[in-house]
Amino acid sequence: MENNKAVVVFSGGQDSTTCLFWALERFDEVEAVTFHYNQRHEEEVEVAKAITDRLNVNHRVLDMSLLSQLSPNALTHKEMDVEEGKDGSLPSTFVPGRNLLFLSFAGIVAQQTGSKHIITGVCETDFSGYPDCRDVFIKSLNVTLNLSMDESFVIHTPLMWLDKAETWQLADELKAFEFVRDHTLTCYHGVIGSGCGECPACKLRNQGLRKYLQQCEGADIR
Numbered sequence: 001m002e003n004n005k006a007v008v009v010f011s012g013g014q015d016s017t018t019c020l021f022w023a024l025e026r027f028d029e030v031e032a033v034t035f036h037y038n039q040r041h042e043e044e045v046e047v048a049k050a051i052t053d054r055l056n057v058n059h060r061v062l063d064m065s066l067l068s069q070l071s072p073n074a075l076t077h078k079e080m081d082v083e084e085g086k087d088g089s090l091p092s093t094f095v096p097g098r099n100l101l102f103l104s105f106a107g108i109v110a111q112q113t114g115s116k117h118i119i120t121g122v123c124e125t126d127f128s129g130y131p132d133c134r135d136v137f138i139k140s141l142n143v144t145l146n147l148s149m150d151e152s153f154v155i156h157t158p159l160m161w162l163d164k165a166e167t168w169q170l171a172d173e174l175k176a177f178e179f180v181r182d183h184t185l186t187c188y189h190g191v192i193g194s195g196c197g198e199c200p201a202c203k204l205r206n207q208g209l210r211k212y213l214q215q216c217e218g219a220d221i222r
């Protein structure tokens with residue numbers, strides 16, 4: 001019988017929520033996994049819980065607080081400011097190897113729950129220099145996970161080649177545009193929905209939203 005169970009790496013943000021809708025459309029059984037690592041915004045985990053409750057999706061929170069022991073950065077140390085990367089350097093929100101760890105743990109969850117499919121919202125288009133968001137890394141890790149557990153997982157990356165406007169378009173195609181706009185948390189300052197409007201995450205999200213809505217106006221869609 002075809003294995004139709006999926007694990008979604010889920011933060012409660014725009015990207016992973018769009019991925020969650022994508023998975024719900026394709027797979028019979030979907031579980032969302034959220035990693036808790038003393039985020040600057042504790043709200044993130046609460047938002048992730050609220051979204052999965054609304055969508056009636058099984059949700060698991062894994063404690064990854066060891067990450068804050070490993071790397072001083074703005075997401076895990078509140079005293080540091082969120083800064084955009086300058087001169088090609090990585091942004092101050094960078095946690096080295098974060099996706100490597102998260103996807104490995106998601107793989108273990110998938111193994112234990114008998115799920116073949118793992119979904120992540122990583123994206124190479126706006127990748128801000130995060131090396132473990134690259135397609136080549138995901139393909140490499142997929143092979144490694146399969147070898148490590150003698151499984152045949154398939155890692156899906158629905159957003160890999162989309163820009164932010166196209167991610168909004170995908171949410172719209174999944175009939176999730178309003179849900180994603182109103183209930184997800186992308187803002188580094190913890191403001192749900194449209195966000196603070198000032199932080200780098202809000203700027204990126206809002207630019208994409210404006211671009212998508214302008215395209216829709218041009219095409220008279222929305």
Ligand SMILES: [Zn+2]
Pocket residue numbers: 186187188189190191195196197198199200201202
């Ligand atoms: Zn913000």
